[in-house]
Amino acid sequence: AQTVTQSQPEMSVQEAETVTLSCTYDTSESDYYLFWYKQPPSRQMILVIRQEAYKQQNATENRFSVNFQKAAKSFSLKISDSQLGDAAMYFCATILTYKYIFGTGTRLKVLA
């Protein structure tokens, strides 16, 4: 079965510092996508970053980057220069055919 595990229920980071959120997954697929979604208090889920498994290069979107380790089935999210607006729940996810599998989330607190 396809699973996604986020082992950090909560993380804190000082404003302007860097934080890394962990995610591991298990899949029997050879090609797949991985995602990080952000859910602020407004509840609106927003895609942060996406990685295609066949691409070796780590995806980057401005202050957000991933460390994708395919052999280890690890997909961590690094947020650089953290801002107060980054405070939210972050969900790691993968897709099996059409069905998304989400982790349980990590709540990120940003300290001023």
Place this chain on the structure above:
Amino acid sequence: GAGVSQSPSNKVTEKGKDVELRCDPISGHTALYWYRQRLGQGLEFLIYFQGNSAPDKSGLPSDRFSAERTGESVSTLTIQRTQQEDSAVYLCASSSVTGSYEQYFGPGTRLTVT
């Protein structure tokens, strides 16, 4: 264009009543998903629609839950004889089935069963 919209944004209902939640997907998105998110939890898959194919209902928790979608338009999620454990945020998402499979989420409906 417009994003995914859901209505109502909040719904309070008495135990035993039926409720209907609505989702308007992004125009042109053939895939539509419903999820349930209990307080402090992750997203729980409920049902998936793809075009005119038979929906994947494997995530519906009981026969009190049903959903419909006409073609590639609006979807409604109906919960009959609501129970307190049905209290949650119900999220809808739509996506194109080509390309990156990115899901676009609506703002959700917060359902409270008293």
